[in-house]
Each structure stands twice: as C-alpha cells, then as structure tokens.
Amino acid sequence: MERLANRILLTTGWRRAFLAVLAGAVTVLAQAPFHLFFVCFLTFPLLVWLLDGAVARPSRSLVASAWPAFSTGWWFGFGYFAAGMWWIGNALFVEAEALAWLWPFAVTLIPAVLAMFYGLAAVFARMLWSDGIGRIFALAFGFGLAEWLRSYAFTGFPWNAIGYAAMPVPELMQSASVVGLYGMNALAVLAFALPACIARTRLRAGLSMGLIALQLGGHATFGYWRLHHAPEADTDAVVVRVVQPAIDQSEKWDRARRSEIFDMLTALSEKPNGSDTRPALVVWPETSVPYVLTEAPGAVAAIAEMLGEGQILLAGAVRAGERTEGGEPTWYNSILAVNDEGVIIDAADKKHLVPFGEYLPFREIAERFGLRKIADADRGYSPASLRRTMSLPGGVVVLPSVCYEAIFPYAVASEGEPPTLIVNVTNDAWYGDTPGPYQHLHQARIRAVENGLPMVRAANNGLSAVFDAHGRQLGALGYDVRGAFEAPVASPLEMTLYRTHGWQIVSGIFSLFAAIAALARIVGAGLRSRATRKMTRFV
Template identity: 50%
Template structure:
C-alpha cells in the first residue's frame, strides 16, 4: 500500500486531475440506489494521498501554495457531483425544444459550481495538514463545515452531503438524531479516510483504532436506538393513510387534452376499496401539483372530490394556487398543499417556502426574462414563495410539517417554531427525473428527516418513490419507482423522546472543534519534530 500511496502522492498534471475526478465519481457508489458504502474506503484515502502531494512552490505565497490543494478538491468534487447529479439533465429533456440547450449547464455546469465547495474544503484542510491522524481530522472538519455552508449559500443545495453515504440502512441512520447530517459528514470523512494512514504509516494505529471505535459506535447506537423505539411500545395512530402514486408522464401532466383523464385516474385510485379485512383510509394523499388544473378554473372538481370521498375521509393534495395581483401587479402562483374534507371544502393549505432556482423561479427575473429565459417548471408562471411556514392541521387531531418536493433535503425545514407536529408530509413530483438514481437519493434524504425529528414521514410522489416511514427511518409501506397504484398504511406515531435541532447543532460544533484541535496538535507536533 505504501507504493500505491507514494505513486498517487507524486502524480501531477492530467494524471492527478483524473485520479481526483475518478475518486470522487467512485464515491457515488455509496449513495442510493447502490448503497455500497465501502467504496469510500477507496475514494477518500486516494484524496488524502493526493493532498499529501499537493503543495505549490514556497515562493508563490500562501494562495499559490494552496492552489494544488484547491484543484485536487475541485476535481474530486466535480467527479462526485457529475456522477451523482447527471440525472438532473432528464428534467430538461421533458421540453427538449425549449431547454435542451441548457443540458451542459445542468450536467456539467452545476457540478462545476458545487465542486468549488469541495475545493474550499480541501484548501481549509491543507492549512492544517500534517503527516498523521491530524490530517484526516482536518479533512473531516473541513468537509463537515463546507457541507453545512452548502446548505444555505446561494439559497442552499445540500443534496448528497457526504454524510448520507454512511447511512445506507436504518441501523446506520440513527446517529443523525445526535449529530445531524453535517456532523455525520465530518465523521464519515474521518472514518473512511483512515486507511490512508496505512499507506504512510505515521499515526496508523491511532487513526485506525479511532475510526473503528467511531464506526462501531455508529452501528451500535443504531441497534440501541431502534430497540429503544420498539420497546417504547409506540402504538399506531387511528389514522389510516392511503398514498396514491398515479405515475403520470411529466410530458402529459399539463396537456389540456390529458387533464380529464389524469383527474379521473386520481379519483379512481382514491376510491378503490381497501384490502379485505383492512380498515378504509381516513386520509388520502396525492402528490405534488397532482391537480392538473387551477381549482378556480375548474370549480366542479371540488364536487367530484366530495363525491369520491366517503364520510370522514380527507384528501390531501398538491396543487397550483392562484392569487390575483394587487394594484395592477401580475397574478401570483404558489406550489401548494390543499386539505379538502368530505364535503369538498378546502379546510387547510400550505405553500412551498423554499423554491428551486431556475426550476420554479428565476433569480434576477426581470433581467433573465428579457434574455428569453423561463423557469423549467413554468406552466402558468413562475412560483412565489410562501411568506411563512407553520403546521398544517389535519382532521383527526394531526399536525403535519409540510415539505414540498426538495424542501425535505433541508434539515432545518423539518422543525417549526409553532410546534413539533404529528408527522412530516412530503409531496413531490420526481417524474421529472425518470427512472434514474434521483428519486432514490431524494427518498433517502427524506428518510433522514424522520430519524432526526423522530416523526413518521408520509411521502407521496407522482412517479415514485412513495413511502410511509416510521420514526426510525424504516419504510413501513411503499410503491417502487415507475409503478402506478395505491397502498394503505396505519400511520405510525411519533416518538416521545427526541433531540431538538439546537442540540444537534451543538454536537456538530463540538465535533468540528475536537477535529480542529486534533489537527492543530498534530501540526504542532510535526513542526517540533522538524525544528
């Protein structure tokens, strides 16, 4: 292994860039749908060895000497995000005539931008670089910090944070309750970088022991937490949830000629009788923007919904909501969840607060529209973000935390100031991405929100993957990607014991401090050896 490490450290030019890109791309095997987390035991040692040899000439000053480390991290990130996000280009092919020109921007441009974050991470780590365990502590701290920064800079896009790669199954998800996905990102990089110490010998025993202890604690806590949940004798609620997955092709979704057929399909699925001996559903859930029209343009639709619902049933559906503009301003459209009772009355609603840039709205809209650009998901017009978020009241005494589409990837959006609620409600439309890894990755990130909050997750997706997840992250009912149908599940109850987000933030900060102190002590020790 020492010869391999030396060869990688001494690589330069194109070979170095290719190695970094390949290591980043290989890391994606740890993500859904592959879930081969052991891939990180190869990719991160390669990154460490590349950084061992990444230092510019002393006469170039600090930034000049840091440049090779930045380039190494950028190429690693570019490989990671190209291999992990290539499926975003599928959304542009739904309307290829209007958006195919932007395919390189989605498949290569966005990964190139996101790779800047990893370039900054490796640059920060290089500032504290040493020749032992301290350097993997520095790398872990830098990645943990940068994944947190990635969650809010430029509106935030924490998709596929490194920490998710170490959580392929419920027993390996429970640590997120304590340290969150950003704390897990720091620990993941530390643990999976540890084999690099074998290739350079110094600090190998201490580093491998620390990594082994952390990995064992990670899995051990998973078993403990799941057993604790099972022993708490959580009884299911009285609510029986029916998830409707219509699998409507995205290209037909807003076709005027298809709207009646789509609506009838949703009604027919919803009216199916329950399986023999099973209770009828109390809450029927349709996906994001399931209604293929504006309710104000189709007033008879509420009557048809009322006719379909039995007494005591409630429909929860995604829809586009319309508001007239004030004082001559243009109308506003919202990506909304409606709650409709058995008399066809709208008894609750929640609007999406965190919109997708370029997908649901245009940054610098006036300028970009003059250049002829429009949002990818524009049907009636660009969407407007909600002014506030709050619990969505549901019949049966339930309070839902609304998470529309990719709001589920933001940990802070699963916690509300006005209450914890009874469940997380995630309506999405992943039909944009076809039969690709995207929907699998989206589901995994939504699962982690259930673990962090210890609340059940109800997830309805147009083309999949729809699921009901218990507070331990375990899927208790689902429909696979691309399959049309329904399933009924008695809603699990939330756990009584849970950690507040501010505790996870504190624990995340503590991990970063410990890793930085470890890196500083190691660097000081190195300097003393060479004095």
C-alpha cells in the same frame, strides 16, 4: 501501501486531476440506489494522499498558495457530482424544443459549481494539515464545514452530502437522531479517510484501525440498540392512503387530459382496501391536481364525493394567492387540505423554491440580453413568507415538505403546533428511472430519523413511501408503478437530541475536529523544528 501512497503523492498534471476525478466518481457508488459505502474506504485515502502532495511553491499570493489544494478538491468534487447528478439533464428533454440545448451546460456547469465546495473543503483541510493522523481530522473538519455551507450558499443544495453514504439502512441511520446530517458528514469522512494512515508507521496504523473500529462499532451498536428499544406498533395509528398516479411529465399539463388525470386520482383514492374502515388521510403528490381548486367548484365537489366521512385529502396543487399591483395572481406550489364537505380547511405553501425550475433568478437580465427561451422557463412561483405546520382533525399536525425541501435538515416549521407527521409531496417524473428519484427518497428518509417524526411521501411517478420515526419503511410503491397503498402512520417520538440540541452538537464536533487538527499541526511543527536544530548542531 506506503509505496502506493508516495506514488500518488508525487503525481502531477493531468494524472493528478484524473485520479481525483476518478476517486470522486467512484465515491458516488456509496449513495442511493447502490449504497456501496465501502468504496469510500478506498477513495478518501486516495484523496488524502493527493492532498499530501498539494503543496504550493513559496508565494506571497494567498490564492496561489491555496490553489493546489483547491484544484485537487475541485476535481474530486467534479467527478463526484458529474457521476452522481448526470440525470438532472433529463428534465430538459421534457420541454425539448425550448430547453434541450441547455443539456451540455446542465450536466457540466452544475457539477462544476458544486465542486467548488469540495475545493473549499480541501483548502480548509490544508490550513490545518500535518503529517500524521491529525490531517484526517483536518479533512473531516473541512468537509463538514463545506457541506454545511453547501446547504445555505446560493439558496443551498446539499444533494448527496457525504454523510448519507454512512446511512444506507435503518440500523445505520439512527446516529442521525443525535448528530444529524451535518454531524454525519464530518464523522463519515473521518472514518472513510483513516485508512490513509495505514501507509505510515505501525503505531499510526494501529491507532487509525482502532478509531475506525470504534466509530463503526459505535455507529452500528447504537443503531441496533435504538431499534431494539423502539416502541411497539401503535394499533390505533392513523392510516394513510398514498396515491401514485405515474403520469408522464410530458402529459401532466396537457389541458386535454385534465379530466382523465383527475378521474384517475379520484379512482385510485377510492379503491377498496378490503376492510370496513377507510384511511383517515389520503395524500396526492406535488402539483397533482390539474386545476386551481379555488376556481374549479366541480373538482372540489368531486373530491367531497370521493372522501368518506371524516377523511381528509392532502393534495399537492397550485394555489392562487393575492394579486400583484398589476392585477396578476401570485402562484404558490402548495399542499391543500380538503375535508369531506369539499372545504379547503388549510394550505401550506412551498418556501424553498428550486432556482431555474420554479423561478428564474436574473430573469430581467436574461430578457435584456435576448435570452427569451431561458426567460420563458420561469414558472412564476412565489415562496411562502414562512413555513408553518398544518393542524388537522384528530390531532394530526403536519409538517409540510414540498419536493426538494426534504433534503434540507433545517427545513422545520417556524409557526404552528409541534408536528406529529412529515408529509412530503414531490414529482420526480422529470428525471426518469435514474438514480435521482432513489437519492431523493433516501435523503427524505433521513429527515424522519433526525426529527423523530414519521414521514408520508407521495410522488407522482416514484418513489412513494411511508416511514416510521426510525426510518423503517412501512409501505412503498416502486418507480413507474401506478397505484395506491395504505400504511399506518406510526406515533412520533417525544424528541430527538438533534432536534433539540442539533446546532450545539454539530458545532461541538466541528470545533473538536479543528482543535485536534490544529494541535497535531502545532506539535508536528515543533517536532520538525527540534529535529532541524539537532541536525544543525550535528553538522
């Protein structure tokens, strides 16, 4: 093992870059839909050994001294994001005539930009690097901080954060209720990278194996204990019907098919469930309504006729807001609540829009340079001014989440009553039957565990599901399945530690790891200095 570590450490040039890219690409197998988390115990030690050799030549330039570590982390990140997000280019083929030419840029530039965060992770780690186990804490701190930055910088995009790899099943998701995704990012990297120390002395090997056993044992034990003590199913729980129309994205906005699509939605919503009771809530996916409801009284009347007494429809729809000074309406990607009388009783607008998907940054610049095909891709949505809960009859308080808002751990309501349920509406039909929709579902699932809230997720074409507050699946529909299912909405938990003290817990983990790494570096430097002085006296 030590011989292998030394060979990797001494690798240079394209071979070093290739090993880093390969390690990153293989690491993606730990994410959904594969969940082969054990590969990380191979790839992260390889990254540690590569960083052991990422030493700059003596230079006064800060950039030059950081470059070997940054480039190593960047190549690892590029392999990880290119292999894990190649499917994002599928969305461009839905409007192929206008956007297909962007495919090579989408599948390379997006991974290249995201890889910069892993380059920074390596730089943060090398600043606290040492020879022993302290460097593992340095790497965990670096990745934890970089993943946190990735959630905020440039509007944020924490897709496939490393921490998800350590949470493949409900028994291994429960730690998120204490440390959240941000804490799991650092803790996961610590566990995954510790085998790198096996290549050194027996003492370090024993210590690293002990720490791995302690982490994994505690992680699994806490999960089994928490699920074992979870409350029994609530027999009086609200029942929800989730509708998945499975409409091809190329047909979704076809005006000639609007009536057919709308009739399909209402038919799936009315489908008998074999009992005398009807679900209290019916949920339709993101932008599923093919009309602007405030301008389509016939559609509203049809919804009222579809709904039984006391039923509420939560529908993803485009909402027209106030008009601009030029007289143009403001458009919002929203969730509308419609009662059995056909009255829109509440609405929540999406706050965190998808750049280049729902709005176009720098549109004026694109038009100025004649890039009209790019400028025309601007769908013109406006963000909500704040995120708030939706209070429905029967004491149900919904925390709305539209599309990829579900991947942000901090996307909580700033106004309204405390939520009892997360409702996530989405449309993953853009990406086809690729890993993308499965990754999206898994990330949304962790939000339920973090917040101690059940989640209802309605997707246009997969994957729709209902989870309880512990992340256990209560019902689901697979990809490309047209249909509807019913499931009970489990009761929310009173509160989780992460929801009440998340920032303090995460900052405590980061501070502890940084302190351990810094102390190891100082002690290591002192020992080397003492050895050098002894050697000098001997000579």
